[in-house]
Amino acid sequence: xxxxxxxxxxxxxxxxxxxxxxxxxxxxxxxxxxxxxxxxxxxxxxxxxxxxxxxxxxxxxxxxxxxxxxxxxxxxxxxxxxxxxxxxxxxxxxxxxxxxxxxxxxxxxxxxxxxxxxxxxxxxxxxxxxxxxxxxxxxxxxxxxxxxxxxxxxxxxxxxxxxxxxxxxxxxxxxxxxxxxxxxxxxxxxxxxxxxxxxxxxxxxxxxxxxxxxxxxxxxxxxxxxxxxxxxxxxxxxxxxxxxxxxxxxxxxxxxxxxxxxxxxxxxxxxxxxxxxxxxxxxxxxxxxxxxxxxxxxxxxxxxxxxxxxxxxxxxxxxxxxxxxxxxxxxxxxxxxxxxxxxxxxxxxxxxxxxxxxxxxxxxxxxxxxxxxxxxxxxxxxxxxxxxxxxxxxxxxxxxxxxxxxxxxxxxxxxxxxxxxxxxxxxxxxxxxxxxxxxxxxxxxxxxxxxxxxxxxxxxxxxxxxxxxxxxxxxxxxxxxxxxxxxxxxxxxxxxxxxxxxxxxxxxxxxxxxxxxxxxxxxxxxxxxxxxxxxxxxxxxxxxxxxxxxxxxxxxxxxxxxxxxxxxxxxxxxxxxxxxxxxx
Amino acid sequence: xxxxxxxxxxxxxxxxxxxxxxxxxxxxxxxxxxxxxxxxxxxxxxxxxxxxxxxxxxxxxxxxxxxxxxxxxxxxxxxxxxxxxxxxxxxxxxxxxxxxxxxxxxxxxxxxxxxxxxxxxxxxxxxxxxxxxxxxxxxxxxxxxxxxxxxxxxxxxxxxxxxxxxxxxxxxxxxxxxxxxxxxxxxxxxxxxxxxxxxxxxxxxxxxxxxxxxxxxxxxxxxxxxxxxxxxxxxxxxxxxxxxxxxxxxxxxxxxxxxxxxxxxxxxxxxxxxxxxxxxxxxxxxxxxxxxxxxxxxxxxxxxxxxxxxxxxxxxxxxxxxxxxxxxxxxxxxxxxxxxxxxxxxxxxxxx
Numbered sequence: 061x062x063x064x065x066x067x068x069x070x071x072x073x074x075x076x077x078x079x080x081x082x083x084x085x086x087x088x089x090x091x092x093x094x095x096x097x098x099x100x101x102x103x104x105x106x107x108x109x110x111x112x113x114x115x116x117x118x119x120x121x122x123x124x125x126x127x128x129x130x131x132x133x134x135x136x137x138x139x140x141x142x143x144x145x146x147x148x149x150x151x152x153x154x155x156x157x158x159x160x161x162x163x164x165x166x167x168x169x170x171x172x173x174x175x176x177x178x179x180x181x182x183x184x185x186x187x188x189x190x191x192x193x194x195x196x197x198x199x200x201x202x203x204x205x206x207x208x209x210x211x212x213x214x215x216x217x218x219x220x221x222x223x224x225x226x227x228x229x230x231x232x233x234x235x236x237x238x239x240x241x242x243x244x245x246x247x248x249x250x251x252x253x254x255x256x257x258x259x260x261x262x263x264x265x266x267x268x269x270x271x272x273x274x275x276x277x278x279x280x281x282x283x284x285x286x287x288x289x290x291x292x293x294x295x296x297x298x299x300x301x302x303x304x305x306x307x308x309x310x311x312x313x314x315x316x317x318x319x320x321x322x323x324x325x326x327x328x329x330x331x332x333x334x335x336x337x338x339x340x341x342x343x344x345x346x347x348x349x350x351x352x353x354x355x356x357x358x359x360x361x362x363x364x365x366x367x368x369x370x371x372x373x374x375x376x377x378x379x380x381x382x383x384x385x386x387x388x389x390x391x392x393x394x395x396x397x398x399x400x401x402x403x404x405x406x407x408x409x410x411x412x413x414x415x416x417x418x419x420x421x422x423x424x425x426x427x428x429x430x431x432x433x434x435x436x437x438x439x440x441x442x443x444x445x446x447x448x449x450x451x452x453x454x455x456x457x458x459x460x461x462x463x464x465x466x467x468x469x470x471x472x473x474x475x476x477x478x479x480x481x482x483x484x485x486x487x488x489x490x491x492x493x494x495x496x497x498x499x500x501x502x503x504x505x506x507x508x509x510x511x512x513x514x515x516x517x518x519x520x521x522x523x524x525x526x527x528x529x530x531x532x533x534x535x536x537x538x539x540x541x542x543x544x545x546x547x548x549x550x551x552x553x554x555x556x557x558x559x560x561x562x563x564x565x566x567x568x569x570x571x572x573x574x575x576x577x578x579x580x581x582x583x584x585x586x587x588x589x590x591x592x593x594x595x596x597x598x599x600x601x602x603x604x605x606x607x608x609x610x611x612x613x614x615x616x617x618x619x620x621x622x623x624x625x626x627x628x629x630x631x632x633x634x635x636x637x638x639x640x641x642x643x644x
Numbered sequence: 645x646x647x648x649x650x651x652x653x654x655x656x657x658x659x660x661x662x663x664x665x666x667x668x669x670x671x672x673x674x675x676x677x678x679x680x681x682x683x684x685x686x687x688x689x690x691x692x693x694x695x696x697x698x699x700x701x702x703x704x705x706x707x708x709x710x711x712x713x714x715x716x717x718x719x720x721x722x723x724x725x726x727x728x729x730x731x732x733x734x735x736x737x738x739x740x741x742x743x744x745x746x747x748x749x750x751x752x753x754x755x756x757x758x759x760x761x762x763x764x765x766x767x768x769x770x771x772x773x774x775x776x777x778x779x780x781x782x783x784x785x786x787x788x789x790x791x792x793x794x795x796x797x798x799x800x801x802x803x804x805x806x807x808x809x810x811x812x813x814x815x816x817x818x819x820x821x822x823x824x825x826x827x828x829x830x831x832x833x834x835x836x837x838x839x840x841x842x843x844x845x846x847x848x849x850x851x852x853x854x855x856x857x858x859x860x861x862x863x864x865x866x867x868x869x870x871x872x873x874x875x876x877x878x879x880x881x882x883x884x885x886x887x888x889x890x891x892x893x894x895x896x897x898x899x900x901x902x903x904x905x906x907x908x909x910x911x912x913x914x915x916x917x918x919x920x921x922x923x924x925x926x927x928x929x930x931x932x933x934x935x936x937x938x939x940x941x942x943x944x945x946x947x948x949x950x951x952x953x954x955x956x957x958x959x960x961x962x963x964x965x966x967x968x969x970x971x972x973x974x975x976x977x978x979x980x981x982x983x984x985x986x987x988x989x990x991x992x993x994x995x996x
Contacts, residue, residue: 102990107912108649108932118647160910202696202756209692239696239756243748245667308910379909382860404859408880411860415795415878415907416945419991420970423947427968478969 070142071520072123072131072149073509074116074315075326077103078158078354078378079418080472082505083119085127085149086513086520093523098504099123102418105158105309112158113311138318152318153512157186157326157355159305161373161380165191165213165250167233169220174256177281177288178219180448181255184294184369185301185325186356187215193236195229201236208240214304216241216250216272217297218264221257223283230260234267241271247307249273251300255281255293274303294369298328322515327351329511331360331369333521334468336514338362341465346453348464349507350442350491352434352471354378354417357441361464363450370445375437377430377473378417381410388436395624396432396489398635399425409433427478431486434473438490456494456540456593460620463495463595468530470502480610481642484533485571488614492622494540495595498607499533506530532578534609539617541592543568549592549617554606555583566617569634571641574615576608584613611642646973648934651943651993652793652916653887658929659791659918660775664782665766666690673783675776679768681803681901686766686782691758695742700753702739703731707753714755720747728755769801770901771920788927790895790919792876792888796858797904797915800872804830804851806900806919808893813856814883819844826850830900830917832892834884839865846870852902854892854917856884856951872904874915877951885943886953886980887995895919934994941995942977944987953995954979954987964988 070087082100086093099122104115117136124131130147133139139148164187168175175194182189190211193204208216216237221230241249251274254264261277269275278293302323306312316323324332330349338347339362346363357375361368374383384393390403409429413419421427446461453462469487477483483501493499506529510521541549550566554574564572576582585603586594596602606613618638625631669688679685700710713729716722722741731737745759772787807829809821817833819841830852836842842865845853852872857880866873876888884892901918908914934940940956954977964974964986972988979985 102646104647106909107914109647110910110912114647200696201698202694205694205696205756206692209694235752239749243691243694248667404880407860408878411863411879412946412950416991419946420966420972420988421946421968422966422970422986422988422991423968426947427970476970482969 070149071151071153071513071517072120072138073513074119074152074154075505075509076105076112076116076154076156076158076315077326078105078376079103081115081119083116083123084504084506084509085123085129086524092527093520094527095504095506095524095529097123097126099126103158111311112309113314116154116315140318151516153509153516154315154319154323155326155329155508155512156302156305156312156323157353159186159309159355161356162187162214162301162304163190163211164188165193165208165211165216167193167216167218167220167237168256169195169229169233171196173285174219174221174282177290178217178255180288181217181219181281181290181293181297184290184331184371185297185327186371186373188373193233195233204236205240205243208236209243212244212248213250215297215300216252218252218254219256219281221260221280222285223258223280230256231263234264238267238271241268251276251304253278253293253296253300255279255296274300276300294328298325301325322512324508324512326508327356327358327360327369327371329508330358331367332511332514333507334360334362335367336521337525338364338367345463345465346449347466347468348491349468349470350438350487351469352377352438352441352473354472357437359441359445361445361449363453366450368445368448370441370448372441372444375441377413377434377437379414381414381433384433384437384440385410387440393432393436395631396435396635397428398632398639399428400628400632401425401429405429430473431477431482435486435490438486439492442491456598456620460494460540461492464493464497466498466500467491467493468500468502468507470505470507474501475503475505479643480531480533481644482639484611484614485638485642487533488536488538488616489622492538492620493536494538494620495593496535496537496604496606498535498609501531501533503531504529528579532607532609534576534611535584535606535613537584537586537594537613537615538620539566539588539592539594539615540620541568541588541590541617543590543592543619545569548589550589550594550615551587552613552615553585554613555585556580557582564615566615568617568619570617571638572615572617573611573641574613576606576612578608578610580608581605582608614642646936646989648936648989648992648994650931650934650996652791652930653885653891653943653995654791654930655891656788656921656923656927657791658786658788658927659770659772660784660786660929661770662778662782662784663766663769664778665764668780669764671777671780671782673768673774673777675774677774678772679774679785680771681768681801683768684765685768685774685785688764689762690764691746691760691762693758693760694748695745695757695759697728697739697755697757698753699729699739699755703729703737705731705753710753711751714750716747716750716755718747718749721745722747722757767801769903770918771803787918787920788923789921790891791930792891792917794854794874794876794904794915794917795878795907796875797906798867798869798873799904799906800870801901801903801905802830802851802872803899803901804828806830806832806892806896806898808832808896810834810884810889810893812883813886813889817841817855822848822850824848830854830902832896835881836862837881838862842866842869842873852900852904854902857882872902874902874904874917882951885951887941887943892917931996934996936975936989936992936994942992943995944977944991945993946991948985948987949977949979949983952979954985957984959989
């Protein structure tokens with residue numbers, strides 16, 4: 061494999077999800093990198109296959125069929141670099157989200173300082189926090205030891221102490237971790253990430269290096285009381301994640317070998333691209349990326365130099381699906397449903413789906429349930445992620461999302477929806493954006509793959525992004541208003557380049573579409589009524605150049621927050637009406 | 645060509661199961677030993693409770709000074725009240741062991757003692773012969789008989805005589821049918837719809853309960869029961885699939901081991917019922933992976949026809965648009981009642 065991709069051309073990228081493995085081929089076409097083809101196959105992480113690489117090879121095999129290009133040799137090994145006969149590929153990268161949520165124990169000092177940062181750090185990967193210990197924890201040291209022995213965390217994150225600050229308290233927190241690790245059998249010892257007072261690095265090494273499966277250090281996540289910097293620790297956590305997964309998942313070492321050791325957690329790679337893109341898409345608004353899959357819901361947001369990342373296995377649509385019921389009632393989920401479904405049927409669906417995460421809805425009723433579940437899960441993920449957005453961001457009203465531009469969305473539940481209208485409506489219901497925004501659907505789960513590729517080839521992601529590999533669903537105007545159902549909240553006029561116009565009156569509670577194809581743009585003039593906010597401020601009119609997409613320009617006058625009628629019959633009729641408006 | 649997972653419902657097969665401790669220990673069983681499900685094949689010491697004595701703090705000394713006064717050594721057994729360290733001076737304070745235990749490690753002015761129950765026993769779980777010893781961890785046990793996989797279990801294991809209370813695959817078990825004659829039995833039932841019936845079974849007690857399905861609202865109760873409960877088909881109100889029903893009911897009065905371990909999708913552990921049968925030669929082991937093909941018997945994971953058995957009549961080429969609007973590889977399936985359904989391949993398991 062070439063050391064630098066300046067000489068190499070083609071790149072094969074594979075995303076290993078819990079349900080599906082996707083292989084994507086990029087190559088140079090007319091001097092620029094392009095997405096050539098994409099193929100997917102069911103993942104083989106789980107029994108009876110229990111070999112990650114089998115699903116990867118199956119996906120690459122399908123890619124071979126699609127492209128007519130030989131990528132694997134007779135032994136089902138990747139051919140690199142590209143051969144004279146055109147077979148093979150120059151580079152390979154991979155991302156991974158499959159596998160059980162990692163068990164993480166966090167240890168810090170103050171609950172609302174270092175411990176809170178440790179918890180936010182744990183939330184940046186596919187994990188569940190099984191234990192949390194701070195100075196205020198009333199458990200004695202031997203009780204902490206016994207808890208760690210019982211829980212057997214995969215990773216322990218230790219934070220605490222500002223740089224240059226006191227160290228004795230941190231030392232006290234380290235002891236139970238060291239003793240518990242000492243007592244555990246070698247193969248069950250946790251990996252430890254120390255992200256606290258850097259003065260203690262040597263002491264931590266002395267205490268823990270011989271009793272952990274791996275010991276990693278990163279700069280302090282809280283170098284001072286007012287400063288939090290999670291990114292360096294998140295990078296270390298991504299490395300640790302791969303190490304743990306290689307022990308857990310057979311066949312991953314083969315894939316890591318093909319990728320020269322760099323298999324990234326999918327969410328981490330997604331966040332990398334979000335940070336990159338948020339610096340390109342300037343203009344005062346943040347950029348939002350959401351992904352909803354079997355392993356987890358992922359929400360990454362970029363705000364110029366800063367980004368936030370939340371990975372929520374509890375909102376994944378696969379084996380963890382019953383956990384959703386700890387955060388939402390069956391009625392919360394059913395309110396999104398266009399069909400009359402009983403709570404018993406919904407509960408049965410949730411548990412049966414969790415048994416078979418890769419299974420799909422064959423009938424209309426199950427699909428309606430699946431989309432209702434997806435809405436609720438994504439809604440909760442976005443609301444949870446909102447806690448970590450910069451406080452300086454202003455939303456049109458308290459409790460609403462700040463305006464983002466654009467919003468990128470991915471995940472099988474969205475990309476494989478029967479119509480693009482259904483994908484868009486699901487996103488509008490779950491995210492409830494405000495102001496003006498472009499919604500882009502990443503049908504091939506490219507974003508994290510580009511994030512993984514960026515480390516090897518910084519040109520490829522830029523060129524692929526500009527090539528139209530993502531599907532724009534269109535420009536969405538979300539009207540924020542206090543109005544009664546059916547009253548006029550705004551008027552919209554779309555003026556095309558050839559001078560024609562399309563107009564709409566937006567009533568409260570309705571969705572209106574104005575046609576504007578992909579690769580077209582037009583001038584959109586918006587005039588609110590009665591103090592409504594159409595993106596320019598309460599009661600302010602404005603005009604803006606907008607881009608088209610699969611659904612054109614969509615004006616969402618249903619209100620923010622979206623409040624559905626209590627009466628179930630009326631509610632279902634309204635949902636059906638909205639579905640019909642977006643094409644069914 | 646899509647790989648297919650296999651759902652085991654087999655009248656006669658060779659069953660090989662690994663039984664291992666979670667940590668290193670001692671293997672008691674011998675190679676070729678015949679074992680019954682309750683036999684202990686391996687054991688280990690694993691203390692779950694510890695006491696950390698901070699001698700330095702107790703005696704108001706530095707860690708180094710405290711270390712010099714600690715009397716016990718690593719590995720030593722101590723009794724309640726045993727003196728661990730005595731402070732300096734004529735009336736020096738003493739630090740004593742609060743409970744019986746074993747000293748794990750000393751240092752830094754502290755003593756860590758493991759206390760409480762520490763013996764972990766690994767039982768065979770199935771009847772058979774030990775065909776392989778895994779040093780320090782466990783054994784592989786082989787047997788021949790019928791194998792029926794389930795989809796959910798409450799984590800218990802037991803053995804008993806199979807008794808059928810399901811006149812039909814969807815019969816509902818009620819508490820009134822459970823009488824003392826069923827004590828010690830492994831009961832085949834279609835469905836159970838209330839917690840009282842589960843409790844009544846526990847009070848007999850039974851040795852196991854095989855259900856087709858259970859409402860998710862009863863899972864917490866089922867987990868509390870001390871006898872194994874297995875679901876063969878799923879959640880809600882599903883009848884038992886015909887293959888499992890036939891196989892179980894034709895083996896009534898035989899001894900069956902019901903291993904209701906939780907589904908472990910990463911290690912392959914799955915709840916199952918094993919009915920040992922006499923054989924003259926070793927039958928073929930089950931296949932774990934197949935490729936979908938016309939003529940195969942399949943089990944449906946999700947609607948339509950969830951939990952039912954059918955035969956693939958045709959594999960459709962390419963992607964098919966399903967009634968849900970999704971596009972996927974699919975097959976035409978003929979159910980046992982003659983009905984034809986269209987099912988995505990990802991929702992199927994080959995029965996074998």
